Amino acid sequence: MSTERGQIQIKGFHAETVEDREGLSEWTDEKDTEIPSRWVLIGRQLVRDRLALIGALFVAFMLFWALFSRPLSVMGTTIQPFEAVPYDPTRTGVGDRYESPSLAHPFGTDRLGRDLFSRVMYGTRFSVTIGIIVTAIAASFGVVYGGVSGYFGGRIDDVLMRIVDMVFAFPGLVLALVIVSMLGRGYWQLVAAFTLFGWAGYARLIRGEILKVKQNEYVLAAKALGARDRKVLFRHIVPNAIAPVIVQATLAIGGVVIGVAALGFLGVGFAPGTPEWGTILDAEKGTVVAAGDEWRWWATVFPGLMIFIFVMAMNMIGDAVNDALDAQNETNVDNMGPQG
Amino acid sequence: MTLLEVNNLTVRFYTAEGVVTAVDDLSFTIDRGEKFGIVGESGAGKSVSALSVLRLIENPGRIESGEILLDGENLLEMSDKEIRKVRGNRVSMIFQDAQTALNPVYTVGEQISEPIRHHLDYSESEAKERAIELLDTVGIPDPQTRYSDYPHEFSGGMQQRAVIAMALSCDPDLLIADEPTTALDVMTEAKILNELDRLAEEFDTAVQLITHDLGVIAEVCDHVMVMYAGQPVETASVDDLFYDPKHPYTVGLMASIPRIGAGDTRLQTIPGVMPDLIDVPTGCTFHPRCPYAEDVCTQKEPGLVDPATGTEVGADADRGASCLAYTGDLANDLTFDVTVGDAGQSVGGESDD
């Protein structure tokens, strides 16, 4: 029995022996597991998830039409000369009025004898690109806005988030309607209308995520190294907080497409006659309401079906992206087998 | 008298990365009233060995083989209903994190009286009375008022006391304490260990204490088993283990702890890290880190043997070490020295069989 501490001493356990000698066996403690990047993970999940794969194929198909349906020119120079649709979507009288679907006109023709297949396929260029552009702008702005708000916190956060609350206080579609009626019809007016209320959701989403991520010590570590706020925020915090935004954005593209179509259907989206899905529906709604002796279903079903398919496809992709990024978060917390 | 006997227990986890053999052919016995310590670093399989006793291994884990005998009854062959009667009643468990062990939406008192009502068929008021008594026993002042407090109203030490009260509520034969004081400050730790010690005497309960802290082992336990990479590497009485360690890993572990009053000597270390249990080294799993390893260690797997005779020992061995040095397979001796006190009086080490 002793009251002195540190009585037991062990000598002669020389770690250097191990460091100096050649490895006795092939075994090493190096782990050669790699984590694939986010995009690889999303890609893998899309392949694994059949529904999402079908969705992705549909979206790719539509993007093809958006790009190749008609020649594309930017500021006078043609950058894409192909024309994949059989008729000029705006030319009237390529067939009779309301011709039912046939080989010549797969989706039939509309009330002015325009080829509906050409119109609907060309329409992807409006609907889908607006969805993507709106989401890209809104998400980028929202990420910066919410990032600043969450990172700096305090009074800045209070003010910025009250503005977000104000945006949320208006019903989004009504706000878009008001903006479009103020700015007039047109492609970029619609983009403006949808981004103006769309960013707020991303801002709020990433702010919450950033509040979590900024607790991590690597954020403090970057500050301790003397990194500027901009660098801390965009190099250390945002990349670790962005996953839910990617998921949200994927799901939101479909939402914007519906929104644009809704405005088109209300007659405030594009100029009448533009082959945008909602606007087509608006023009052809008479075929449903006052069907008369014959219901000319093709005039409304095909544009409606396109909206439906696109939104469904985006939701399936969104779910897959969500699963992929969720799984990634789990591997991040290092549950490499049981502890203890 | 033997209370718990674990024979050749193997537990595997089937994870996406591969098959993790968390516990590999583990045998030990705990006598009635004994304080049995399991020590090792994280990933050594300590917690899994404890959870297996209560059959609390969850997917993707599976108890592959072995038997766990509590008073001679094999727990692995019991029905779910029977094992539920054992849990919290004959064998109870304390976890490291008292905060998550207590459900935040029920009062502390309700949580303590629940197992009493469930296992011992007490009425509500009797259970409450017993719970209040228990709170008092584990050193929580004002137990009547505290009974209806919620866990968040307790400090960390108090929460752990409440968990101990819960564990003792049905007067178990065996109390498994998995790192019960790791999350606590040293002062609270001392008080909790003190309490645990006293209560184990008072309730005549055997304790299986799992910890990484050799100081805690020295203070509480009678018998110790050292685990490395899912396997037992040494088993000994607490005195033998500290004064006469036999396995190189035990020696390295003892040499690498800073000791107060030991002077300003450089710490000795065990190089490298514990292997990932998916891919363990061949032969002796400790060989990549062992300064005494020879070529034979990469091929031959040492069993738990009596270091004096070199013969294989079973679950109830008083002394065992799994090192080829004791079976005569090594060309050289294990050259370490254990000295006690300033005089440098040598008491052990230096195997020369």
Place this chain on the structure above:
Amino acid sequence: MTERDQPILEVRNLSKYYEMGGSFVDSLLGRKQEVKAVESVDFELYKGETLGVVGESGCGKTTLGRSLLRLIEPTDGSIIYRQEQEDGTREEIELTDLSSSALRGLRRDLQYIFQDPFASLNPRMTVGDIVGEPLDIHNLASGEERNERVRELLEIVGLSPSHAYRYPHEFSGGQRQRIGIARALAVDPEIIVCDEPVSALDVSVQAQILNLLEDLQDEFDLSYIFIAHDLSVVEHISDRVAVMYLGEIAEAAPSERLFASPKHPYTEALLSVIPEPDPNWVGNKILLEGDVPSALTPPDGCRFHTRCHRIIPPEEYDIDQDAWESLRNLKLRVPDASSVPDLITFGRKGELVEDEAIEELSRLDEILRSAFEIPSPLSDPTAEDHLSEVVELLHGEGLDAAGETLDELFVSPCETVSPELIETERLHQVSCLLYDDEYRSGGLEVPQTQSDAVADD
């Protein structure tokens, strides 16, 4: 330890208060509470030495470490850093006055190593980028030179240069901690604050990291502030140790002296309870009463007086410390108790009693004394009279009246006077009235060296 004439870092009166309930509405209504996480801390750090800072969780040691580097803004106080100039002289820089851009520049000299090797490395950056980041920030190296430097740093901390292309999750805890150390070393700092750098690591790995830190200190002439709760680690690595309690420094002394003969009762108790990895060791463990009080409402006077086993009795009574400690416990518990039987359970020997058991005054007196271990009678007749009066009040009028009387009649200087940090020997500072001549009288016990300390639990 090197003791050159002037410390490299000098901290005076450093305080950090946090505001609680800081919502907009709360501040409008003036509903604010302050947590005094660190209060009026003084210390100095000399070139090449390691200053250990120990204390229980919530004592403010991490807050202290972070305020030192202004990773959180201190509320008050001064931090003087003496920066080495080209000509070898040192220029005083007041860190609390620096603009944030000047401070960013100074981060080259003052670095921080974090506790959690998992949370302190950005999972989306390669090890090379993590270690190279400080080089980029301060424009220390670029291109091939930068990569070369990264490889060199990885080798210094015992990793392979090929690890630069991997991500943090591919490494074990100890290896990650090495990456964190390499990152801190990249800027060639003078001072590194190590915040619990080994507490998340296993014993064998912990020893590797401690050795590495010691080697690096020798090689680069670093000064460390080593924050930890593990006293044996602190004893091993530190030249001097400061013990913190509730945001204040209770005692600071050279490591060996502090561990051999602690002067502050808190240090004494803390050291006595460290588990010793030796089954034959028998120590006198001093188990302190209760938990650490909340930093929202720290006790008046000496912050430790509510748990102190060497509390100074009031001058007017001639009673010993033990008896007074018992009386103090009684006094502190009365306001917490909801009824007289509850009060009894608060005592160290207190057990559950029925209401009927204490109906009689003499019975109550007996049970109360035995619960709180109060001698019967007290050695001082006046004190005995006063205590009897309290018990009568407790019996007749209840807790509130008894509490008021206790507060009036039994007051220790420790409850009212806040002790200064007194230098009792060179470099040995204690913040305890036992060492203040004004309160110190002959009969008081002060902590002895550990081996013959008086047990009193």
